[in-house]
Amino acid sequence: MSRRLNRYFNSNNTPTAPAASASSASNSTAQLNSIFDKYHEAGDPPNIIGVNGAMRYLQDIGIGLEEPTVLVVAELLKAPTMGEFAREGFVDGWKACGCETLDKQRARVPALRSSFSNDEAVFKKVYLFTYNFARSPNQKSLPLESAVEYWKLLFASRFKAQMDNWIEFLETEYKRSIAKDTWNCMYDFVQLADADPTPELASYDIDGAWPSILDDFVNYVRKKQGASGMDTS
Numbered sequence: 001m002s003r004r005l006n007r008y009f010n011s012n013n014t015p016t017a018p019a020a021s022a023s024s025a026s027n028s029t030a031q032l033n034s035i036f037d038k039y040h041e042a043g044d045p046p047n048i049i050g051v052n053g054a055m056r057y058l059q060d061i062g063i064g065l066e067e068p069t070v071l072v073v074a075e076l077l078k079a080p081t082m083g084e085f086a087r088e089g090f091v092d093g094w095k096a097c098g099c100e101t102l103d104k105q106r107a108r109v110p111a112l113r114s115s116f117s118n119d120e121a122v123f124k125k126v127y128l129f130t131y132n133f134a135r136s137p138n139q140k141s142l143p144l145e146s147a148v149e150y151w152k153l154l155f156a157s158r159f160k161a162q163m164d165n166w167i168e169f170l171e172t173e174y175k176r177s178i179a180k181d182t183w184n185c186m187y188d189f190v191q192l193a194d195a196d197p198t199p200e201l202a203s204y205d206i207d208g209a210w211p212s213i214l215d216d217f218v219n220y221v222r223k224k225q226g227a228s229g230m231d232t233s
Contacts, residue, residue: 028100032091035102039085049090051083061106068153069113072122075129076112082134117157124187127154131183141177144170151186159190161199162221169220174213182211189214200225 039053049057055065063069073079076097078089099105115122134150135142142150148167155163189210196203200222206215 025095028095029091031100032094033087035105036085036087036090047087048080049085054083054085057085060102062109066153067113068116068126068156069109071126071130071133071154072112072116073109074133075126079133081137127187128184130154131180141179142183143177144175147178147183155190158194160194162193162201165221165224166217169217173216173220179211182213185211185214 036049039049039057040047041050041053044050044053058065058070058073061073063073074082077085077093080086080089094100094105097108099108116126117123130150131142134146148170151159151166152163159166192203193201201218204210204214204218206218
């Protein structure tokens with residue numbers, strides 16, 4: 001958008017500037033549709049890049065399939081579900097970044113990778129997006145196994161003191177799928193846990209407005225730590 005505005009004003013408002021801008025936008029759309037079509041395979045649904053094409057595409061722009069940057073790109077392009085890209089989101093997402101060629105998309109990846117680690121607003125947006133992205137279309141909640149794998153990926157550099165306890169609690173005590181409210185609240189809980197130097201999470205208020213699963217987890221941790229004088233009711 002800023003590029004088009006600059007082009008318009010630098011042209012001294014000549015009548016040809018808006019047409020040139022429209023032509024540039026149309027060309028960008030055509031280029032992005034061409035890239036999309038390159039990775040769309042014969043067996044894929046209309047206007048969807050399926051799993052095989054998505055894997056090839058991510059590898060071609062330099063993103064490892066097991067790194068969290070996959071989720072950053074998925075959020076940017078409004079991917080409908082894991083292993084798929086939709087045409088509209090693909091075109092609109094990259095057009096908004098001014099990345100209408102594979103070379104420009106590849107060159108953008110380091111900034112996207114860095115933003116996940118260094119821009120809290122980006123991290124939160126990607127984290128909240130991941131819940132719906134990770135679910136299959138017919139699932140009302142996220143299977144526990146999937147939730148654990150995505151939490152490991154998203155919180156690899158966070159929640160270090162409690163991640164093992166969290167997974168142990170989920171797999172041995174909770175044993176159920178994860179609701180969206182739980183997923184969303186985990187963003188705030190991880191921030192609290194990372195700021196709390198105590199192994200028993202002393203700053204957590206059991207009577208606060210947290211989901212019951214987190215109350216149960218904190219009680220689990222406190223019991224495991226053998227903390228005396230803590231409320232485990």
